[in-house]
Amino acid sequence: MSVARLSPSRATRQRELLSRLLREAEGPLSVTELHRRALGELPSLGLATVYRTLKLLQEQQEVHTVLLDGENLYEATGRGHHHHFSCRQCHKVFTLHTCPLPLPAGTVMEGGYVVEAHEVTLYGLCPQCAAAESA
Ligand SMILES: [Zn+2]
Ligand SMILES: [Zn+2]
Structure with a gap:
């Protein structure tokens, strides 16, 4: 088994980071704000990846959207x-x-x-x- 196989995949790391940031946030976050916070830990993370990952997290019901003042915010479920x-x-x-x-x-x-x-x-x-x- 190679070393690369032992470390979590890039997609898994991205998913875990975004999921954790949303769980630890003071409230629901906009995509822009979530992206900004994620860049602190994964500087190469693109905005398109954030959108794609959020879609996945929503399908897994880890995250849902909150419509506030006409803007979609993202929030960890189970609060x-x-x-x-x-x-x-x-x-x-x-x-x-x-x-x-x-x-x-x-x-x-x-x-x-x-x-x-x-x-x-x-x-x-x-x-x-x-x-x-x-x-
Ligand atoms: Zn304030
Ligand atoms: Zn109430």
Whole structure:
């Protein structure tokens, strides 16, 4: 067995890196931002490869897309019930595990609307930007 066969393939390394960066991210990332972060570890990684790998990760249900302000962001799956907080200053999107809506599935709203799920995106300043603004 050659040494080359023992090391993971290039495609595997790319897939593992992108998957890890998304799992470790503070929230869903745009393709551009994911690419930027990945270049720190794989400087030769092309944008087309990022798109191709994301498609694969979506097929494997490791990653899903989040549509926010008209842009598709990518997020690792399995984060449980959560919401997104979009910072108007630094434009980062954060995952929040606190739920601002006390509306469990099965809640019946006025008029007879039975709630099964909800989506909420919060907008404002992230802790860093809020601190900078009040300094
Ligand atoms: Zn911010
Ligand atoms: Zn919620």
